[in-house]
Amino acid sequence: MSKLGSAIFSRLVIIIPYAWLLFFFLVPFLIVFRISLSTTAIAQPPYEPVFALADGLSGIWAKIGEFSFDNFVWLTEDALYLNAYLSSVWIAGVSTLATLLIGYPIAYGMAQAPRSLRPTLLMLVILPFWTSFLIRVYAWIAILKPEGLLNQFLIGTGIIDSPLIILGTNWAIYIGIVYSYLPFMVLPLYSALEKMDNTLIEAAQDLGCPQITAFWKITFPLSLPGVVAGCMLVFIPAVGEFVIPDLLGGSQTLMIGKTLWNEFNANRDWPVSAAVATILLLILVVPIVFFQNAQAKAEEQGR
């Protein structure tokens, strides 16, 4: 009885996450994909064909025949979309690199800090999450605008004469993304660096490495799984980021999240925005697969 019970239980444990993914990822995605194959219409909902039980099997089949990939073709015809995708990937890539360059020293410093201090430092990294993401991004407007805190400080100290125009440019977006996603970079890096065995560094020094060489030959390669995890955690959401470019970026900023929002809300073109979302998903799946491969490799290395 208990054996049967535990067998059912272990099945259930496996089924629950799969069911979750099925209902909250795969099914919504299929709905989005199905809309992307439709054509726009002035109706409720704003696309056709719309399936109804009254159509009967043959009616549904006929309607499926109306599906087309025209929206995907349309995406390739208008350079706007390609530019938006490329610009999103570029902005996300630059931001990820900047986050890595800032996050690595932070994580390294935390891992080298006295053991008693580490929980506090960890807390400080997580602390910004206590405030709403939206409020934190709004706060950057106050800092970056021409008469904002940053410019007042720079002019006040005499470093510059006229205010820097940062708000409304890609620089503001970089700053916003780096600031918002820094914890997602620091945490996996810290967890990789924290379990590093310090005697490995001593061994490298003993064998003739100055400290900096020892870092590049030992510490950095061994922290690579953390680097990959951190970069993925920043890059993937940054590509589809909407709030930061919308609030901090200017009208000329092209990012796919913003394009999608415009298609959906301003143009009320659900099928095209569904096609944009589908392609965005494909762009993101590639790095995820890459990430998982890297992780599997790292696990196979026994670390």
Place this chain on the structure above:
Amino acid sequence: MKSLGNIRRSFAPWADPAAKPFITFRNVTKKFGDFTAVDNLTLDIYHREFFALLGASGCGKSTLLRMLAGFERPTSGEIILDGQDIASIPPYKRPVNMMFQSYALFPHMTVESNIGFGLRQDGMPKNEIAERVAQMLKLVKLEQFAKRKPHQLSGGQRQRVALARSLAKRPKVLLLDEPLGALDKKLREETQFELMDLQQDLGLTFVVVTHDQEEAMTMADRIAVMSHGKVIQVATPAEIYEAPNSRFVADFIGDVNILDGKVSASGNGKIELVTNDGFTVRTASAGAPASGSAAGFAIRPEKLKVSRNAPTDATVNAAEGEVWDIGYLGDMTVFYVKLGSGKVVKASMLNAQREVENPIAYDEKVWVSFGETAGVVLKD
């Protein structure tokens, strides 16, 4: 020819006043905050010596080794290696290499690149590195494991990779931190002799840190017994065991019975000592303490003889007692004998025969006896 311990040695540069030490610690002190890990320590180690630092954990032996490697700098004092003060030389420029207790193999490199790591740092030409690595792999018998990663090896194989890596640069001194600590007993015994052979063949100076006295006794030419940052005694294993210079060393190495008492007569290299149990011991003593001074008498269990009859020889010390406990260990039997005064002494007898006629039993009245040179007088 008489010698301490059942061993003959021809290698003894420390006994030669003309020999120059290879490594010298002179008045070295190392403090971590308020804690003094090494306390004004002076020590000489000679070229080609297998030297062991032995002590309980926290006695400063590892700190001493780490100062030699360059990971710690002495608070005061100087460390001289081959005529050069190395206190200010960083670890990566020192002609010493260390084998770490945890082996510290680089997990992302193969066995080959682990061994060649130090050579690549020195900018040695590629073909020479390959040659040296192959030579090292052969030395530790791991030729077929060259392409493996450390996690694909057993504990014993990892130990040998660590050894090969630390030897690859041909250091002047090899430092070994608990080199056999992570191995099981059988492998440990085998490896002890492998290490000794290697040290002989390569003609290197080895400094090994260990808390395992058997390991130190087996491998080392000389042992420094350490406690609380100080060296208590530096001597050959046989001297440490048969002629400990203090109560601490006598007690730390092996088993010992210590009888406290007062010197009642002294002269001619011999003394008479009346123990607190009222038992008179006549024994040879090198530095004869003055009559009336307090002293301890240390004697190893295997030097005591347990018999039913009192010894007839008048020069032999003997005391009557009762068998309190018997421990049969296979290779030997340990008798705990309660003397008249209530003091229990430990005596061990080798089981040289499989069958024993009428063995001694519990509660039997027995005599415990020993000769004039069987024990040591401790002055403190």
